[in-house]
Amino acid sequence: MKHTNLQKEQQLALALAREASAAILPLYYSGVDVEDKEDGSPVTIADKRSNQIILDGIQKAFPNDGIVSEELDTLSGKRFWYVDPIDGTKGFIGHSDQFAIHIALAKKGDTPMLGLVYKPTTGEYYITARGEGAYRVNPDGSKTQLQVAGDREGLRIVTNMTFTLKQRTLVDILQADKLYMGGGLGLRAMRVAEGLADIYIKDSDNGGTWDTAAPQAIIEEAGGIVMRLDGSPVIYSGQRGPSERMVFSKNRDLGLYVADIVQKYVK
Incomplete structure (x- = not known):
């Protein structure tokens, strides 16, 4: 795999995520007023404050880069940063720790080459740059290289905390033996x-490219794959969304198998 020289970009993303976390955590603990966006999803002053910190930092360091953010009109460039200032706003509002800050970077017409998923409540984060490995870094600074699961019996699926009827249907069809429920x-x-x-x-x-870009970079560097339901790769060219249905899988064969079932049985 081709290595990239993205040390400056990685350091910037991490510094901005930490700065944004410090700004929003007091609001997390005290509570915030909630507004509804046009699509019905919630937004708070914390989303806007986090977004502004990250936007200002990127524009100062890389003024020629584009930015695609949930809380911002798109800024054009040859490279695009994808920013979700709070992924899992409902968790933030509900005082759950299941929310994170996403920052990713991709050249136009490519898959993401840098990704950061940062958990403000603990300081734990997941980070990657293409060709450099993907890591989970603990609050004490110790880190573990990430690697998707190998072959095993049974199927372990991740779903969201609401566990909708169509998700239950999918779990039943796939006969999953373990179910993880998460937030953002x-x-x-x-x-x-x-x-x-x-x-x-x-x-x-639902959602946009700011939701998926950072997780995609990390999973693919850990040996997994992210694809649309037709098996095609998820490419970023500065588009906002709406995002598409897709699978984040440990390998392509499993991804194609599950994607086919989703298309047939889960509308």
Whole structure:
């Protein structure tokens, strides 16, 4: 795999995630007012504050890069940063720790080459740059290289905490022997990157590229694959979304098998 020289970009992403975390944690503990966006999803002053910190930092360091963010009109460039200032806003509002900050980077027309999923409540994070390995870094600074699961009997699936009827149908059809339930998309997907689960199915077209870019970079560097339900790769060209249904899988064969079932039975 081709190595990239993204040390400066990685350091920037991590510094901005830490700065944004410090700004939003007091709001997490005190509580915030909630507004509804046009699509019905919630947004808070914490989302906006985190977004502004990350936006300002990227523009200062890399003024020619584009930015795609949930809380911002797209800024154009040859490279695009994909920013979700709080992935899992409902968890943030509900004082759950199941939310994270996402920052990713991709050249136009490519898969993400850098990804960070940062957990503000603990300081734990998942990070990668293409060709450099993917890692989970603990609050004490110790780190573990991520590797998706190998061959094994049974199937371990990740779903969200609401566990909808169509997700239950899918679990029953696949006869999953273990089910992980998580909060934000990024933290769900990290179960696959860590080898704790075999596949995460994003079974709706909700959200945007800011949700999926960072987790995709990490899973693919850990040896897994992210694909649309037709088996094609998920490519980033500065688009916002809406995001598509896709699978985050430990390997292509499992991804294709599950994607086929989703298309046939889960509408």
